[in-house]
Amino acid sequence: MHRQLATVAEPSRRPSQRDAVGEDATLKKQFGIAGTAGTAALIVAATVMPAHAVTYGTPTISLSAGYLSGSVNGVGDQTVAVTVGQSGADASALTVSASASSKASVAGTGDVTVIGSGAVRQLAVTAHARGYTNLTVKVTGLGGKTATKTLSYAASAxxxxxxxxxxxxxxxDTSAAVDVGGGYTVVADDENNVLRLYDRSRSAAPVRTWDFSSQLGVTKEVDIEGATRIGDTIYWTGSLGNNKDGEYKAPRNTVFTTTVSGSGPGTQLAYGRSYKKLRDDLVAWDTANxxxxGFAAGTAAGEAPKQIDGFNVEGLEFAPGSTTTAYLGFRAPLAPAVPGGKALLVPVTNFDQVLAGGAKAVFGAGVELDLGGLSVRDVRKNAAGQYLILAGSWAADDNSDPYALYQWDGVPGHAPVKRADLPTTDPGGWEAIVEVPDLNAPGARVQVVTDSGSADLYGDGVEAKDLTHPEWKKARAAWFTLN
Structure with missing residues (x-):
């Protein structure tokens, strides 16, 4: 048995200097210590334990979304958050990069930028061509250990x-937008009943969403096409027309309200009330006059809504100085229903009571506006009572026909004035005005949003509304300077 480093003296005698010297020599021999280092070396050898090697686990990596959309020459395109970690290592010691691309002509590994050094990083992609690519995102940890995730990326032109x-x-399929302050807007889509809150300054997913289908008592789309706000109440209207196959679908004959609380990113919506007979009231009014x-003919079975003599509502805004009379803006029909006909607005003089208590709608005389043969795709006013009308074709769901912005004072009989022609070379049809600026200010700018549902965004022949992944569906919002 090995002798212990410390010995206990026998009670009968104290250890002598000779004993200590002998003990020291014996221990030196036992531990293989030579020379004059003596007792100090012996103490070190006896007290220092060998260190264990540090071990690192396999790194972990997750993406906030597995699918991402960008655009060629895009500015401020959407990013993905990458969360990484490794047991035994600080997150700052890990590196994140793209290690492979399935189609480098769309975006290669060198086109991926990762920002940040902590556990959560932001990943951005610069696109070079329209199309798709799968990007392998790799985290490299200590000990040379790695892990990967795949990001499926789609780039529009x-x-x-x-x-x-x-x-x-x-x-x-953006169809209406309402400003809620703080640089945010609530946007409706005509393919579902979800309302989405967006930061107007960023390319991004919605901050939050609301779906009031259950409160509305519907399982199909209302086909929301117009909206306006008075105080803390937002009024929304369906198209009121048949579907594209000429079939009557009851959910489309819906107008409803939501109540707004908060603003900006803190905006909240609560369901208010609905009314489901406005189409019937309009047909009865027109028939009586x-x-x-031609509302009865335009709503007949088999009649598609987007015809020059069809029936389709796409705009909603209150009359000047009024909280009771609202204008319904018609995409179809034109008045008269011939090429070059005028755009039609119909005032509902008790619109507040229609929603508040279900009163039968009462109408004023139709307002016919010369928009150069175009019809109403949206109408919006500001607090100063300045109106901006988004004019487009009664037929086109894309950019194949002209679009323009007209200023108006909201007074029947007063002519609107064109302020801008909108470009039609890019995908999507212009559909919604977010907010009306001071139209008398030099260089006034307005943000307009497209309905891109029929657009082939990525060059594969698939319409945006039919894309499998919602992250790849998107509508373009663009700023324009008015003349």
Whole structure:
């Protein structure tokens, strides 16, 4: 048995100097210590334990989304959060990069930028061509250990003035937008009943969403096409028309309200009330007035809504200085229903009571506006009572026909004035005005959003509304300077 480093003296005698010297020599021999280092070396050898080697676990990596959309020459495109970690290592010691691309012509590994050094990093992609690629995102930890995730990336084509373009992802068929302050807007989609809150300054997914289908008592889309706000109440209207196959679908004959609380990113919506007979009231009113606008014929079975003599509502805004009379803006029909006909607005003089208590709608005389043969795709006013009308074709769901912005004072009989022609070379049809600026201010700018549902965004022949992944669906919001 090995002798202990410390010995206990026998009670009968104290250890002598000779004993100590002998003990020291014996221990030196036992531990293989030679020379004059003596007792100090012996103490070190006896007290220092060998250190264990540090071990590191396999790194972990997760993405905030597995699918991402960008655009060629995009400015401020959406990013993905990458969360990494490794047992035994600080997150700052880990590196994140793209290690492979399935189609480098769209975006290669060198086109991936990772920002940040902590546990959560932001990953951005610069696109070079329209199309798809799968990017392998790799985290490298200590000990040379790695882990990967795949990011499926889709890039849309370059557009005019990309610095003024932002993309609202999650849906592609934007049909109405309402400003809620703080640089945020609530956007409706005509393919579902989900309302989405977006930061107007960023290409991003919605901050939050609301779906009031259950409160509305519907399982199909209301086909929301117009909206306006009075105080803390937002009024929404369906198209009121048949579907594209000429079939009557009851959910489309819906107008409803939501109540707003908060603003900006803290905006909340609560369901208010609904009314489901406005289409019937309009047809009865027009019939009683000699079928001036052909509403009965436009709503007949088999009649598609987007015809020059069809029936389709796409705009909603209150009359000047009023909280009771609201204008319904018609995409179809034109008045008269011939090429070059005028755009039609119909005032509902008790619109507040229609929603508040279910009163039958009462109408004023139709307002016919010369928009150069175009119809109403949206109408919006500001606090100063300045109106901006988004004019487009009664037919086109894309950019194949002209679009323009007209200023108006909201007074029947007063002519609107064109302020801008909108570009039609890029995908999507212009559909919604977010907010009206001071139209008398030099260089006034307005943000307009597209309905991109029918657009082939990525060059594969698939319409945006039919894309499998909602992250790849998107609508373009662009800023324009008015003349």
């Amino acid at each position: 370059a557009v005019q003035n990309p610095a003024d373009a932002r993309y609202f992802s999650g849906a592609s 000699g079928n001036r606008y």
